[in-house]
Amino acid sequence: MANPDLVASEPQGAHVVAAQASPCDALVICAQPTSVDRPCRRKRLALAATILGSSMAFIDGSVVNVALPSIQSELGASVAAIQWVVNAYLLFLGSLVLVGGSMGDKLGRRTVFIAGIALFTLASAACGLAPNAAALIAARAVQGIGAALLVPGSLAIIGAVFDGEARGRAIGTWAGVGAITSAVGPVAGGWLVDAFSWRAIFFLNVPLAALTIALAMSSVPNSQRLDAPGQLDWPGALAAAAGLASLTFGLTQASARGFQHPFVLVAIGAGVLVLAAFVMIEARSANPMMPLDVFRSRDFTGANLVTLLVYFGLGGAFFFLPFTLIRAHGFTATEAGAALLPVPVIIGLLSRFTGGLTSRFGSRALLTVGPGVAGLGFTLLALPLVHGSYWTGFFPALAVLGLGMTITVAPLTTTVMGAVSSERTGVASGINNAVARVASLLAVAVLGIVFVWSHHAALTARLDALHVTVDARQIGQLLEPDGQDRPASDGAGTPHATLVARAQAEAMLDALRAVAVVSAACAFAGAAIAAAAIQPRK
Template structure:
């Protein structure tokens, strides 16, 4: 899997702190090891690029389009749900369908770029992503939207690793360091303002606008790529693509996530739920067997023999599980329970990237000074405190007194975590395996978000229903009225009862619904905090003491 970077030359190459700081910002917004993936690309191959700045612009536009789309959708979910009459499970799949195919295909998608040509695969990914975006924008019902989102995920799995590989193929030496800084800095800005801009599009026009906006971006990206990017290949990429591994990974994760999302509706003991979860486990076990016996696996299992590498990936799984879940349910809660507009909900999340951008310069050098174990214990622990602070968010509380401090602490925890996580993943395997290691860690982070939306959906829905039932008991609402009003409708056709949008916000029923949604977020935040604290504990016992070279940090 050289497309995720088989070479380690750049790992040992110094990158100025100012560029590293920007890279950490986008790493936290997109995926924990996107910076790591770029830095582990092989040296430039193929014919020289005559229009390097335009080639860099194409990679920035393409990758930013995919990153922004993943975050903007979260603030649009309440609007999508209201217009399409979708269930909570359907809203989960609007996000999970994208993450499922991006996470399971990103490794093999990168290998396609090396084998078939990075520009060709990049443009194919852009075209597929754009066509799927149009299908999303025109979706008449939630089923077609989910299907289109799945195709978007496939397109992103082609364009994201290819865009990173193009930078490695086009730039060398100090030029590459500057290109990485530019890519990361602009990507950090677009990732930070993406939810705000997306929220504005939702408020001013429609949720469909967040998908239509991808079309002109895709056209501009394709034109730039055709004009400026050489269609480089890796001369050593002669191995067969691991399609069987990719297919079983997608099928196993999909079945497992389906069972979890159906659990709130049917119960964990329902045959459909148990069958889907069981099938997912069996298929994932088959995936592990395939990878263990394949000559060219997309995920070589031997890298997990390193205790540090295994520990770093466990920390990634737990911490980004919490982050992915919180960023999915928090905008929904702010809009439904706190009366935020979509724009305000997007802006409310800004403390996390801003704190990372301001403090990464300070914390970036700590890895080589103190070693990763201490930082990977402290960082997730602080993030866990931030998640815990979200649990005390009040429906009537001030943003600056409740939500802002929680997100600031969460941002601090992520800032402390990113650099040592990168250093540990890179330093725990031989140099020639650094690219494979970075690709695996990148995929783990995306799968963590997929699982978070599915698992925490159970926590959110069950807590919501239990809290709402208690509130309605206090209001002495008859049971038959609850059923006719579908306040506790088993299929969860809406998080709010029909007609809730027309209820005055001060009515007892509206207050009960808002309190139930806020209580559901508290439960989710507590689980996220527990996962972050567990990640801190695992780091303390799995990461060996010592330091890695500062160039890897």
């Protein structure tokens, strides 16, 4: 059983950042030892440094989504390229976050945290200066490496600096600020895109990072874990990164080339083989970053499958919804960021209430109901109502989705915590964090196929009905980089061009609905797995 002190020290408000962070971030804090080699005399400044650091990574993971249409137009990027703008970051964050936490335990949390901030900041500046899509993707990959160092470091520092009731208050403060940044981040990022440029969202990290490093240098002790492993699991980390990269690359290319293309088959096959090798490496490693024996727990395996499926759907929705609102509905980046507000706001308002339901009804009941409600939210997003206004089409779906996520996150953390012994809580929470981030990575790649293929099929059907010539179909498609700048026309005059533009917008909405259908199926599957795998409350 899990340590009851951990349960008591985790405030229910710690779940409010679930929309952008990962489900067990607060548990990472709780799992830290309560003693450090050097006491911290400036705890408030240390907390401010860790909150600033983790907030930069959380915001960067969400704000970029509302900037993607602007990035695509300015850099002339393909759909696959803008997928990689997001996936390059998620790939290295998801595959290296476990070894990043181990580095902090071994080399010193402050040292690794500051190194992560510095690397993240240099990469942010490179993103802002990127002359083309390839340079931007490369810089985003380096950003992901920096985030893999700073995110677990920031959580570990909070756990190491605070103990007892002070730790609970610190987690509450961290969670409260996280809730605000989750809600305000996409809106503020959209405003920066509209008022200045998409490059501004990356340059903003530079002064914030300088302040974070100054606070960390002056206030955070360089604590270490005495029981940290002697060697880091670099073979496992490299295998995970290479396998996920190859698999994701193959899936991304499949949307344009098809699964029959030899290049796609080789990439996906190589990814599967390397990931199989990763499992073998972890099974034989003396200090694996992902110990396989924790999956012997039925509850732990079930909780991670639920995490994978629910965050897969959420990651896909948060990627394609802003893109569709901007391209098909003509939203500004600020409006698209504001359109996502129902999810974090509802999580923030209701998390304390739903957190208390876990002890009353048990994790299995809530992990069955929560993903089911989220599935209903995705289903509403798939209905023809999304053709209408935001308030009648998108808002109800996002409100229900937010309610479902609110119900889901607290019992997920509780289940992960209760599935392992207290000394392995940190390992279990780290694995669950990585699963949530890998789920978003796979969602952008897999649902990209669904989106692109559904869009092309729907657009072809509509243009056939309008008797548009083949030559005219190559002009002005909304999925193309400069689709907003070149009006569609086949020489038949403005009225026909308007019909073509409407067909393109409706085809994109059809593609979003197809994505929502898959996301709903995943959420409902998560509910079924929870009902079957999670043990009932005793």
